[in-house]
Amino acid sequence: MPANKFNNFTDYGIGVGLRVPHYAHILDKKPVVDWFEIISENFMVDGGRPLKVLDQILEQYRVVQHGVSMYFGNADPLNKEHLKKLKRLVKRTNTPWLSDHLCWGSVDGSYSHDLLPMPYTMAVAKHTAEKVRQAQDFLEVPICVENVSSYAEFHQSKMTEWEFLSEVVERADCGMLLDVNNIYVSSQNHEFDPFEYVRNVPHHRIGQIHVAGHTRYPTHLLDTHDHPVPDPVWDLYAETIKLGGHTATLLEWDDRIPSFDEVHAEALKANRFLHEHAPVSA
Amino acid sequence: MSTPLCPPSIDSVEDLRQLQRLMGVAMYRPLVNDDEELAPEWTDGRPMAEMVGEFIRPNDRLTSEERLAIYSRSYWFRILDCLYDDFPGLRSVLGAKKFHAFARAYLASCPSSSWTLRNLGNRILPFIDQHPEWTAPRTAIARDIAHFEWAQVLAFDEARNEPLHGDDLLGSNPDELRLGLQPYLVFLEVNYAVDDYFMAVRNRDSGMRAEASNTLDHAPVRAAVRRLALPKKQKLWLAVHRCDTDVYFKRITREAFLLFTALQRGQTVSAALEIALQQADPGEDWAKLVKEWFENAATLGWFCARREP
Numbered sequence: 001m002p003a004n005k006f007n008n009f010t011d012y013g014i015g016v017g018l019r020v021p022h023y024a025h026i027l028d029k030k031p032v033v034d035w036f037e038i039i040s041e042n043f044m045v046d047g048g049r050p051l052k053v054l055d056q057i058l059e060q061y062r063v064v065q066h067g068v069s070m071y072f073g074n075a076d077p078l079n080k081e082h083l084k085k086l087k088r089l090v091k092r093t094n095t096p097w098l099s100d101h102l103c104w105g106s107v108d109g110s111y112s113h114d115l116l117p118m119p120y121t122m123a124v125a126k127h128t129a130e131k132v133r134q135a136q137d138f139l140e141v142p143i144c145v146e147n148v149s150s151y152a153e154f155h156q157s158k159m160t161e162w163e164f165l166s167e168v169v170e171r172a173d174c175g176m177l178l179d180v181n182n183i184y185v186s187s188q189n190h191e192f193d194p195f196e197y198v199r200n201v202p203h204h205r206i207g208q209i210h211v212a213g214h215t216r217y218p219t220h221l222l223d224t225h226d227h228p229v230p231d232p233v234w235d236l237y238a239e240t241i242k243l244g245g246h247t248a249t250l251l252e253w254d255d256r257i258p259s260f261d262e263v264h265a266e267a268l269k270a271n272r273f274l275h276e277h278a279p280v281s282a
Numbered sequence: 283m284s285t286p287l288c289p290p291s292i293d294s295v296e297d298l299r300q301l302q303r304l305m306g307v308a309m310y311r312p313l314v315n316d317d318e319e320l321a322p323e324w325t326d327g328r329p330m331a332e333m334v335g336e337f338i339r340p341n342d343r344l345t346s347e348e349r350l351a352i353y354s355r356s357y358w359f360r361i362l363d364c365l366y367d368d369f370p371g372l373r374s375v376l377g378a379k380k381f382h383a384f385a386r387a388y389l390a391s392c393p394s395s396s397w398t399l400r401n402l403g404n405r406i407l408p409f410i411d412q413h414p415e416w417t418a419p420r421t422a423i424a425r426d427i428a429h430f431e432w433a434q435v436l437a438f439d440e441a442r443n444e445p446l447h448g449d450d451l452l453g454s455n456p457d458e459l460r461l462g463l464q465p466y467l468v469f470l471e472v473n474y475a476v477d478d479y480f481m482a483v484r485n486r487d488s489g490m491r492a493e494a495s496n497t498l499d500h501a502p503v504r505a506a507v508r509r510l511a512l513p514k515k516q517k518l519w520l521a522v523h524r525c526d527t528d529v530y531f532k533r534i535t536r537e538a539f540l541l542f543t544a545l546q547r548g549q550t551v552s553a554a555l556e557i558a559l560q561q562a563d564p565g566e567d568w569a570k571l572v573k574e575w576f577e578n579a580a581t582l583g584w585f586c587a588r589r590e591p
């Protein structure tokens with residue numbers, strides 16, 4: 001049984017992000033992993049090694065696509081060429097859903113390659129939701145929109161981040177990828193209660209969860225994905241699955257990457273919380 | 283260029299665009315103080331603090347500019363890191379300090395115009411040609427090595443079409459036959475032995491690109507490196523290609539270079555041979571050599587059906 005309407009993949013347990021330093025280990029040792037999350041952009045190429053590795057992974061594992069450059073929040077329209085390449089990849093991987101971020105990243109054709117924060121207003125929510133809808137219609141696969149870590153807020157914002165996220169996903173009728181590390185990082189940077197955030201989003205739309213580690217600086221937290229998941233993030237994770245039910249969960253580790261076994265062991269810690277707070281009903 | 287002021291409230295897509303433009307201008311401006319801080323002035327000389335203060339809210343720990351600087355640093359570190367990875371030989375030719383200044387100038391002049399960092403170096407050759415001051419006095423070497431390294435970026439993941447085999451070519455009329463060459467295949471003519479130099483650099487260094495889904499908190503750091511002798515001056519013709527998934531390069535003769543590049547341009551086999559052998563030494567057995575080139579190229583899968591543009 002799916003835990004919620006946007007979570008038809010309750011049997012997707014705990015996944016790990018597929019990263020270059022682990023390719024050889026995975027292809028050679030074939031460790032048991034529920035699923036791999038791939039960064040779509042790394043495989044949106046016309047040939048060569050990336051696609052060969054991907055095809056080998058696909059022979060053994062389920063893969064879910066996670067994107068970093070659709071930029072639903074750009075004032076500019078969606079990039080058609082990008083979408084076409086993405087759709088080609090969707091057909092290749094058979095991803096059951098795909099995710100990308102609630103952010104902007106380029107303007108007038110200049111790309112930041114970053115996940116930049118949105119001003120939270122109703123007009124922006126409408127515009128963003130419309131683009132999510134367009135992408136979802138074109139790609140013909142459910143989209144989960146992910147909240148990002150942020151280090152700046154705009155004077156022009158008129159609602160909270162969770163109100164904005166809720167507005168976008170309701171209007172787009174899409175799922176959410178709740179990144180609880182990002183919620184925690186932003187809550188520290190912008191002084192809000194992270195539990196208030198997770199309690200006030202539409203739980204029936206949570207299709208996936210990200211956990212990760214971050215770095216603490218004297219003036220702010222930075223979303224570096226280079227540490228184990230700290231306790232406050234696990235606490236938030238526990239609260240999220242209590243509210244949203246058993247959800248596909250993924251650990252992100254992108255920098256100073258340890259061995260595959262170490263990353264996988266860290267991800268599997270989520271099992272303890274899932275058993276305790278969101279057991280799968282028979 | 284007149285810079286728009288930030289709308290006081292964001293009630294339309296146009297307002298949103300204005301805000302994003304403003305933030306882009308601030309973020310894409312090269313950092314100062316060892317790449318730590320935003321430049322003190324906006325592009326038109328107005329105080330940066332005043333401009334950024336129009337849209338970024340400060341908190342009790344960080345000013346508006348300090349908050350924006352977190353994004354600007356991440357932007358610059360990420361794209362610099364990418365150029366470090368894609369052009370290790372160029373960096374070695376210029377030296378760390380000069381390469382950094384070159385990379386900053388290149389990226390400020392040619393900001394990324396693609397959703398993928400893979401294309402970040404796509405304007406590096408025209409930039410070197412138009413701004414020799416950043417590579418002088420080694421501009422000629424810099425150009426050759428950059429050309430060679432960009433060719434490898436292309437060879438790594440450009441498409442591979444179904445190859446034609448030797449048998450497919452038999453019986454075709456060379457006066458009419460036009461052959462396609464694999465999209466991943468790049469031919470170049472250089473004045474320095476950049477292939478030997480590149481191998482020496484590669485033996486010395488190694489590196490990997492970071493993913494784009496997290497925030498970078500550090501500038502690209504590479505250990506101090508042993509200096510290598512510069513590439514020696516030598517006219518060379520190179521083919522940069524791919525076998526299975528690995529990028530390779532090989533030296534070819536001037537005549538083979540002329541032949542393959544003529545075929546790439548869409549010349550018939552006869553016309554390409556005529557171009558290739560125009561100034562060839564009549565003492566050589568060209569019929570034998572040409573046969574070898576074709577056989578080698580077919581074995582490597584270089585030929586494919588020609589797609590009309």
Ligand SMILES: [Fe+2]
Pocket residue numbers: 146179182210252
């Ligand atoms: Fe995430």
